[in-house]
Amino acid sequence: MPSKKILLPSILVLIFFLSCNNVEQEERIMTVNGAIFSSDLGVTLIHEHVLVDWIGADSTGYHRWDRTEVLERVLPFFIEVAGRGVDTIGEFTPAYLGRDPYILSELSRRTGINILTNTGFYGAVDNRFMPAYAYDETSAEIAERWILEFKEGIDGSEVRPGFLKISVAEHTGLSSLHQKIVEAAAITHLETGMTIFSHTIGDEPARGQVELLGQMGVDPSAWVWTHAQSGSLDANITLAGKGAWISLDNVMFDPARGEGQEGSIGWYVDRIISLRDAGHLDKVLISHDAGWYDVGEPNGGDFRGYTDIFDYLISELIDSGLSDEDIEQLLVKNPARVFSLRVKKGE
Numbered sequence: 001m002p003s004k005k006i007l008l009p010s011i012l013v014l015i016f017f018l019s020c021n022n023v024e025q026e027e028r029i030m031t032v033n034g035a036i037f038s039s040d041l042g043v044t045l046i047h048e049h050v051l052v053d054w055i056g057a058d059s060t061g062y063h064r065w066d067r068t069e070v071l072e073r074v075l076p077f078f079i080e081v082a083g084r085g086v087d088t089i090g091e092f093t094p095a096y097l098g099r100d101p102y103i104l105s106e107l108s109r110r111t112g113i114n115i116l117t118n119t120g121f122y123g124a125v126d127n128r129f130m131p132a133y134a135y136d137e138t139s140a141e142i143a144e145r146w147i148l149e150f151k152e153g154i155d156g157s158e159v160r161p162g163f164l165k166i167s168v169a170e171h172t173g174l175s176s177l178h179q180k181i182v183e184a185a186a187i188t189h190l191e192t193g194m195t196i197f198s199h200t201i202g203d204e205p206a207r208g209q210v211e212l213l214g215q216m217g218v219d220p221s222a223w224v225w226t227h228a229q230s231g232s233l234d235a236n237i238t239l240a241g242k243g244a245w246i247s248l249d250n251v252m253f254d255p256a257r258g259e260g261q262e263g264s265i266g267w268y269v270d271r272i273i274s275l276r277d278a279g280h281l282d283k284v285l286i287s288h289d290a291g292w293y294d295v296g297e298p299n300g301g302d303f304r305g306y307t308d309i310f311d312y313l314i315s316e317l318i319d320s321g322l323s324d325e326d327i328e329q330l331l332v333k334n335p336a337r338v339f340s341l342r343v344k345k346g347e
């Protein structure tokens with residue numbers, strides 16, 4: 001039997017190695033100011049906007065807005081939502097639509113809120129926000145650009161994207177251009193582990209993307225049906241059953257939307273409860289898809305704050321039978337999993 005003198009140090013060494021191993025296994029999330037552990041993400045609004053420029057890919061650029069003015073306008077809304085307990089915000093404005101890593105980095109530093117930004121191209125709205133070179137390049141060449149942003153930062157900044165944001169045409173099959181964008185997202189995911197969030201209106205393009213990703217060797221759990229509220233409950237359940245994420249965005253209290261009417265708080269409650277009853281609460285994400293400083297409008301125009309989930313939705317979800325753990329699942333656990341950098345290969 002080993003003496004106590006040897007046994008105690010051996011046990012300490014063993015505990016040390018076991019804990020190191022745990023740290024290594026814990027997943028990382030890339031914020032605009034560097035990587036954090038997924039356990040540090042906290043209460044998260046997964047899909048919001050700071051700034052949007054609708055002028056189109058051929059005319060947009062950093063010259064279009066004044067960073068100081070934008071920061072001054074947006075700061076109070078970030079401070080307001082920090083007061084509701086929010087630790088992290090996913091900022092979903094894509095490249096060529098007003099993504100500005102310098103503003104996001106500064107906003108995060110000033111408020112202490114973690115912010116994530118994205119790489120990818122936005123194909124919806126007749127490709128108005130796609131750069132001209134996207135038409136000529138192959139999916140591999142496009143992926144190379146996105147992977148470079150992940151490895152080296154966006155536009156000369158040190159800000160790296162934490163996820164992929166793409167989008168495809170509404171209510172239709174994938175055009176060859178949009179197939180290429182989905183393929184580029186698959187290649188980028190397999191190289192970087194970034195989750196693919198895709199602005200997808202309607203069931204048909206949602207099913208089409210999950211199928212194409214499968215052909216590219218990517219598991220459905222690497223894909224988020226962004227704006228899944230636009231799809232049928234059936235399709236939400238079917239795709240969640242395959243492992244895809246269901247993102248119910250644009251939660252908004254609007255007295256003009258009657259109770260139960262599509263887009264009302266009651267409608268979101270029903271959809272979330274239905275997904276819970278189908279066993280998929282661990283695949284549901286919620287957001288306001290709110291903001292934003294609208295470039296071209298005086299002082300950014302009307303800005304919608306990020307508080308309705310806390311002020312209206314959560315209490316109704318609890319009244320409808322969700323527990324505190326369920327709310328934590330929606331606002332903390334699911335965001336931590338969906339934003340974790342991990343390659344998810346298909347079968």
Ligand SMILES: [Zn+2]
Nearest residue numbers: 047049092289
């Ligand atoms: Zn959005």
